[in-house]
Amino acid sequence: MKVINIADKFSCFQDHWSPKIIGEMNGQEIKLAKIKGEFVWHDYKEEDELFIVVKGTLKIEFRDRTLEINEGEMVIVPKGVEHKPIAEEEVFIMLIEPKGIKHTGDVKHDLTVEKYDKL
Amino acid sequence: MKVINIADKFSCFQDHWSPKIIGEMNGQEIKLAKIKGEFVWHDYKEEDELFIVVKGTLKIEFRDRTLEINEGEMVIVPKGVEHKPIAEEEVFIMLIEPKGIKHTGDVKHDLTVEKYDKL
Numbered sequence: 243m244k245v246i247n248i249a250d251k252f253s254c255f256q257d258h259w260s261p262k263i264i265g266e267m268n269g270q271e272i273k274l275a276k277i278k279g280e281f282v283w284h285d286y287k288e289e290d291e292l293f294i295v296v297k298g299t300l301k302i303e304f305r306d307r308t309l310e311i312n313e314g315e316m317v318i319v320p321k322g323v324e325h326k327p328i329a330e331e332e333v334f335i336m337l338i339e340p341k342g343i344k345h346t347g348d349v350k351h352d353l354t355v356e357k358y359d360k361l
Numbered sequence: 362m363k364v365i366n367i368a369d370k371f372s373c374f375q376d377h378w379s380p381k382i383i384g385e386m387n388g389q390e391i392k393l394a395k396i397k398g399e400f401v402w403h404d405y406k407e408e409d410e411l412f413i414v415v416k417g418t419l420k421i422e423f424r425d426r427t428l429e430i431n432e433g434e435m436v437i438v439p440k441g442v443e444h445k446p447i448a449e450e451e452v453f454i455m456l457i458e459p460k461g462i463k464h465t466g467d468v469k470h471d472l473t474v475e476k477y478d479k480l
Contacts, residue, residue, distance in 0.1 A: 243423070243442070247434050248413075267409035267437045268459055270389060290386035294367075304362070315366050318386045323362070338457065340387055 248274070248296065251361050252334055259353045261337055261345070262361045273337040273358065281327040282354075284347040291319045291339045298333035302326065367393070367415065370480050371453055378472045380456055380464070381480045392456040392477065400446040401473075403466040410438045410458045417452035421445065 251264050251274055259281060261273035277300070293300065294316040302309050302317065303326040311317050319325050345355045370383050370393055378400060380392035396419070412419065413435040421428050421436065422445040430436050438444050464474045 243428070243436065243439065245428055245430050245434050245436050247431075249433055265411070265435070265437050267411050267439075267457070268389060270387060270457075272411065272435075292384070292386050292391065309362070309364055311364050312366075314368055315364050316384070316391075317362065317364050318384050318391075320362065320386075338386070338389075 248336070252276070252296070254361055255359075258332075260355050260359070262359050264361050266341060269341050270338050271341050271343075271358070273339070274361070275335050275337060276332060277327060277329040277335060278332040279329060282346055282349055282351040283324055283326045284349045285324040286321055286339075286343060286347050288321050289340045289343050290321050291337060291343075293317050293319065293327075294336040294338075296334040296336055298329065298331055300333045300335060301328040301330070303328060367455070371395070371415070373480050374478075377451075379474050379478070381478050383480050385460060388460055389457050390460045390462075390477070392458070393480070394454050394456060395451060396446060396448040396454060397451045398448060401465055401468055401470040402443055402445045403468045404443040405440055405458075405462060405466050407440055408459045408462050409440050410456060410462075412436050412438065412446075413455040413457075415453040415455055417448065417450055419452045419454060420447040420449070422447060 261275040265272040295311045300311045377397045380394040384391040414430045419430045
């Protein structure tokens, strides 16, 4: 059991679109990611995903709309909902999602991470 | 699906030790609470609990030590671990824990909330 400083953890990596695991509880992993640019359209068949924006402004495109999530805001993307995160400037996000989730669902892409690093 | 502004949600209530549900994903509830003073010793037999400190300094007493969790820090209290949160000054926390968790585990106390409000 340890106290985790979220800003300190963000200072440990610079790469984009590669979520790092900082904790686990009840089968869910808490991850941090830095993102910049456009991600790939994907969904998760069985998993909801919580996005919390720690720094910057995240846009998430859905097939029927786009949401803008600013610092201090969060959104839950339910399972089965296709989405595409976009960060026009660099954004720091916290993600909470089930352990073992595939980064880009059933989609394979150059940005797909096969195994998440732990911080 | 909606964007949730965490500070706005905190401005909707003033009572202490009464977590409010702001979202749900994968059987977990995301709650906000304002706390001040000492809580009651308790544990959860089957549920881990994530504390994220949004404002102030939270102390959590365990039987063998005390942790101090400052703004921007988090801690996961594993199932079965007795703990007692303490806020010397008012603290704003985000909690993530399984839906249906009993506020104070098997302990009954004046501070025990039987049903969580949704915001």
